Amino acid sequence: MAVYTDVAAEDLAEFLKGYDIGELLSYKGIAEGVENSNFLLHATKGAYILTLYEKRVALDDLPYFLSLMAHLAERGVRCPQPAKNRKGEVYSWLAERPAAIINFLEGVWPRRPNAAHCAGVGEALAKMHLAGRDFPLFRKNTLSVEGWRPLFDLSAPRADSVQPGLRDFIARELDHLETRWPVDLPVGVIHADLFPDNVFFLGDKLSGLIDFPFSCNDILAYDVAICLNAWCFEPDHSFNVTKARALLNAYGRERKLSEAEQEALPLLARGAALRFLLTRLVDFLNVPPGALVKPKDPLEYVRKLRFHQGVESVRDYGLTQPGCVA
Ligand SMILES: Nc1ncnc2c1ncn2[C@@H]1O[C@H](COP(=O)(O)OP(=O)(O)O)[C@@H](O)[C@H]1O
Numbered sequence: 001m002a003v004y005t006d007v008a009a010e011d012l013a014e015f016l017k018g019y020d021i022g023e024l025l026s027y028k029g030i031a032e033g034v035e036n037s038n039f040l041l042h043a044t045k046g047a048y049i050l051t052l053y054e055k056r057v058a059l060d061d062l063p064y065f066l067s068l069m070a071h072l073a074e075r076g077v078r079c080p081q082p083a084k085n086r087k088g089e090v091y092s093w094l095a096e097r098p099a100a101i102i103n104f105l106e107g108v109w110p111r112r113p114n115a116a117h118c119a120g121v122g123e124a125l126a127k128m129h130l131a132g133r134d135f136p137l138f139r140k141n142t143l144s145v146e147g148w149r150p151l152f153d154l155s156a157p158r159a160d161s162v163q164p165g166l167r168d169f170i171a172r173e174l175d176h177l178e179t180r181w182p183v184d185l186p187v188g189v190i191h192a193d194l195f196p197d198n199v200f201f202l203g204d205k206l207s208g209l210i211d212f213p214f215s216c217n218d219i220l221a222y223d224v225a226i227c228l229n230a231w232c233f234e235p236d237h238s239f240n241v242t243k244a245r246a247l248l249n250a251y252g253r254e255r256k257l258s259e260a261e262q263e264a265l266p267l268l269a270r271g272a273a274l275r276f277l278l279t280r281l282v283d284f285l286n287v288p289p290g291a292l293v294k295p296k297d298p299l300e301y302v303r304k305l306r307f308h309q310g311v312e313s314v315r316d317y318g319l320t321q322p323g324c325v326a
């Protein structure tokens with residue numbers, strides 16, 4: 001989260017009259033995160049998160065992820081629920097942005113994820129994939145392979161100012177992935193951004209998943225690849241195979257990865273690394289003046305991508321027997 005758009009107290013108090021959550025007691029912007037403007041809100045009936053959806057969220061996509069949260073919660077996946085206003089709507093308008101209120105989820109995200117956290121996220125991801133099977137809405141992933149070249153075109157002219165040679169590095173990787181991206185792997189509802197800051201724990205126990213604006217329909221194993229990138233590297237950028245094994249095994253206990261999915265994992269992990277490299281690069285080069293946001297480091301994902309480029313088989317991610325989750 002971040003704060004791109006400020007909200008005046010009078011406007012917020014007026015906005016809250018449309019909801020049955022009581023009077024505004026206090027609110028403050030949340031500096032964490034990079035995508036939307038978020039506020040922690042205290043009202044007489046409880047604590048909530050107010051989100052104003054910014055650049056990467058299309059208005060047409062709001063019903064998808066807001067109703068997905070309700071769908072998942074009904075099937076036992078712990079995640080926040082959108083509050084409906086008095087007209088029964090899950091979002092309305094504030095400060096000229098679409099805005100939603102969701103309930104506050106207890107827990108903290110792990111600053112230093114360990115193997116137990118990785119197992120927790122693997123299990124929760126698989127359960128989410130299973131719970132999404134009968135979700136009736138469809139949303140294409142605009143940040144999958146077809147979306148990467150437009151991001152590259154936006155960032156290419158200034159990419160070398162971030163690191164010399166970055167432009168060519170990305171261009172080569174994009175060519176590689178565009179010609180090999182799998183088309184026949186199992187698809188379904190994916191979270192698409194299940195980073196540590198989007199998974200809450202109480203002690204070692206996972207207490208819930210947040211941040212669904214990127215959720216969409218895409219290759220299920222691509223979601224696993226996103227998590228391998230987000231959870232299984234150390235601060236010194238080395239890959240931690242113990243964490244990866246814990247994540248993959250826990251995932252596999254709930255939803256077994258097919259042989260084809262396992263074989264595709266190194267390529268999917270390259271794609272996932274490139275996706276976050278590109279969005280971070282675009283954001284890094286285009287911080288809006290006055291925004292309360294700390295752009296994330298694109299070069300972290302260059303290093304991760306280089307690691308995956310050197311991966312020969314899924315065994316390098318901790319799986320010992322292709323075709324079966326150890
Ligand atoms: N439902 C929630 N309950 C409690 N805290 C939340 C909730 N949603 C978001 N937050 C807080 O806001 C931070 C960033 O939220 P996130 O959804 O990742 O932002 P963004 O909209 O930029 O993707 C989280 O790390 C957490 O501290």
Ligand SMILES: N[C@@H](CCOP(=O)(O)O)C(=O)O
Pocket residue numbers: 001032033034035036193195197198211276279280296
């Ligand atoms: N996870 C993305 C950034 C978007 O997620 P947010 O939850 O931090 O807003 C990344 O790390 O690049």
